[in-house]
Amino acid sequence: MREAISGTYVPGQSPLHRFDARAKFFSFLLLIVAVILTHSSLEYVMITAIWITLIALSHCPLRPIFGSVQRMRWFFILVFLTNAFFFHADHPLWKWWIFTLSQEGIAQGFQVIYRVILILVLSNLLTLTTPPLAITGAIQTMLRPLKFIRLPADDIAMILSVAIQFIPTLMEETDSIRKAQIARGADLESGNMIQKAKSMIPILVPLFVSAFRRANDLAMAMEARCYRGGEGRTKMKPLHYQKRDRMAYLTLLVYLAAVIGLRILWINVLSGMAAGILPGAFPL
Numbered sequence: 001m002r003e004a005i006s007g008t009y010v011p012g013q014s015p016l017h018r019f020d021a022r023a024k025f026f027s028f029l030l031l032i033v034a035v036i037l038t039h040s041s042l043e044y045v046m047i048t049a050i051w052i053t054l055i056a057l058s059h060c061p062l063r064p065i066f067g068s069v070q071r072m073r074w075f076f077i078l079v080f081l082t083n084a085f086f087f088h089a090d091h092p093l094w095k096w097w098i099f100t101l102s103q104e105g106i107a108q109g110f111q112v113i114y115r116v117i118l119i120l121v122l123s124n125l126l127t128l129t130t131p132p133l134a135i136t137g138a139i140q141t142m143l144r145p146l147k148f149i150r151l152p153a154d155d156i157a158m159i160l161s162v163a164i165q166f167i168p169t170l171m172e173e174t175d176s177i178r179k180a181q182i183a184r185g186a187d188l189e190s191g192n193m194i195q196k197a198k199s200m201i202p203i204l205v206p207l208f209v210s211a212f213r214r215a216n217d218l219a220m221a222m223e224a225r226c227y228r229g230g231e232g233r234t235k236m237k238p239l240h241y242q243k244r245d246r247m248a249y250l251t252l253l254v255y256l257a258a259v260i261g262l263r264i265l266w267i268n269v270l271s272g273m274a275a276g277i278l279p280g281a282f283p284l
Helices: 021-037 041-058 062-071 073-086 103-129 132-149 153-183 193-199 201-224 243-275
Strands: 094-096 099-101
Touching: 021 041, 021 103, 021 132, 021 243, 041 062, 041 103, 041 243, 062 073, 062 103, 073 099, 073 103, 099 103, 132 153, 153 201, 193 201
Parallel strands: none
Antiparallel strands: 094 099
C-alpha cells in the first residue's frame, strides 16, 4: 500500500472526515485568521489545544500531516534569522552594521515560524480528510456571491480545486524524478548554491513536461465528458449540513469571541499602562 503524502486525501470514517466540507473549509479559514491574530501566551495555548484536538479527531498518520513542515525547514531558518537580526529593538543584545540581535526579534522569529506551522498543519488536515470534489463544492459555495458581479465563480472554483489536486501529484512526481536522476549518477547534493541550482535543471525540465502533459490530458478528458462549467450541474453526493457542523460553527465563534475579548482586554491594559493608571502588567 502506497504511503500517504501531504495534501492527498486519505479515506476514513473519523469524526473530522464526517464533517461537511463547507463547515470544514470555512472553519479552517477562520482558524487561519485566528492564528494570524494570535498574540498572547493564553491565545497560543488555546489555538494549540484546538490544533491537537483536530489532529486527534482526524485519525490520520502524523507523517503526511507534518510532511510539508519538514520540507520547509530551510524556509523556517531563513524566517527566524530575518526576524532575529533585522528586528529593531530599544535594547539589542548585539549590533553590527545593519544587523541587530534582540530578545524581541528572537521571540518574533519563533512566533512567525509557529504560526506558519499551524497554518500548514491545518491546510494538510483539510486536504487529508476532505475529498477533492467536496473541496470544489465548498469553494463554489464560498465564491457564489461573486456571481452578482458577473465573475465566473464555478470556473474559478474548478481551477482552484484542480490546483489543489495537482500539488501532491507534482510533489510525488518530483520525488520520482529526483530518485531517477540520482540512480543515473546525477549529483544533486554537493557543491555551492549556484551548482545546486544548476543541478535542479534535470529535475525541473521533466517535471514541467509532465505537468503540461497531465494538464493537457485533463483538459481533453473534461472536454470529452462535455464539461461546460458548474451552472446546472448535479452532484452524486450533495453536501448537507448536520448538527455536528452547526456545533463546529458555534464552537469556533465562541473561540473567536474569546480571542477578540482577550485582545480588547490587552489593549485596555496597555492603554492603562501608558496613562499611568496601572503600575505594570504581564501579557495574558
